[in-house]
Amino acid sequence: MSAGIDAIAVLALIALPDATLDALRRDYTLHYHPDGLTADAPGAMTALQAVRAVVTNGSTGFSDAQMAALPALEIISAFGAGYENVDVAAAQRRGIVVTHAPGANAATVADHAIGLLLALARGYAPLTDAVRAGRWRGSRAERPTLTGARVGIVGMGRIGRLIAARLRGFDVTTGYHTRRAYDDAPGRHYADLLELARASEFLVIACNGGAATHHLIDRDVLRALGPHGYVVNVARGSVLDTQALIDALADGALAGAGLDVIEHEPEVPRALLDHPGVLLTPHIAGRSPASWLAQRDALLASLDQHFTRTAVEFAVPTA
Known part of the structure; x- marks a missing residue:
């Protein structure tokens, strides 16, 4: 991991396992809002200006309007295989990389x-x-x-x-x-x-x-x-x-x-x-220690590869 990468701001909009949170906090400046980010949250608008990466999933997704609110955004990572509610076309139009974790769970x-x-x-x-x-x-x-x-x-x-x-x-x-x-x-x-x-x-x-x-x-x-x-x-x-x-x-x-x-x-x-x-069952089919470990590793690899300017293995193909 390159020097200075820990200053990169990452916004997580979904609940994440403790081990994943620990890894993100170790390597990045993490803004953790698993219940959603509102404009009246303390420091919310300031944080938005610096965010370069977003962590979401297929269910929560990420819209074109949300991308527009993050002027520094470079990469959106879906924690898991699904990314159906991420506006991939809008991301590609904005030059934002979208990644996921195919097969992890x-x-x-x-x-x-x-x-x-x-x-x-x-x-x-x-x-x-x-x-x-x-x-x-x-x-x-x-x-x-x-x-x-x-x-x-x-x-x-x-x-x-x-x-x-x-x-x-x-x-x-x-x-x-x-x-x-x-x-x-x-x-x-x-x-x-x-x-x-x-x-x-x-x-x-x-x-x-x-x-x-x-x-x-x-x-x-x-x-x-x-x-x-x-x-x-x-x-x-x-x-x-x-x-x-x-x-x-x-x-x-x-x-x-x-x-x-x-x-x-x-x-x-x-x-x-x-x-x-x-x-x-409460949407837990993909949740196990092994699958969460694989999803964490895919997420961290994608962020590291992007910010060190190497090929992102799990990038969603462009249209």
Whole structure:
């Protein structure tokens, strides 16, 4: 790391692990505002003038207007793989580098998806509640099993492929939906998402977020999955139409859902909280000691490479 780099001002707009904060504070002048920066915050406007780097993530993002408020900004780093709410076009127009951490948490997300699939099929949460309530004898009906099931995966990037690899141990029939087929991808490609849903007992959402996939999983897809079907979302909350999900569950058109992400999080509709076939985790699929370490290392490497004028390995490609 070059001399004088510790004087560089970095603005972090998301909650970060302690080890990452320690590293940033050691090497940079850190302005930490995980709840957002307002103009009336002490010294806020002064700090804005000096900031040369921003740390955000795909959910929080960073807009053109926010970039305009930071006249010294040179680099925006997304902590994690996603950067869908960063205005990349505006950044490129302004000469600002955008980076992320591709693959850093993919294995952890894939593990979480498998956990949700197993928990939904075998009924871990409602059966635990039943045993605690003294309903042992009345709760021993048969449950679906993942082994031999038909599983559809929406998205076949790093995470989708790792999910598919883990599913091989369950002898499932795998299908996937992407814009185009991949010769090296496992399972059958379905150009028609509805056709994939009809052919699946479990549907796992593992695609990118953003405008292109907003409400991709809608009423028709959920109802094509059917009354014995389950949907798991470890992608972005915006991909799954929440009201359509609530309606399908209420009508018995869908058996259940495992959601690590949800629209308008952290607010969760009461209908989902109360449904016994719904499992909810608080957007932690990608969080593990290993993934946070990898994301920290990618962030620090990107900042160091940029400010020492070397090639930035994890820069988002220019359009």
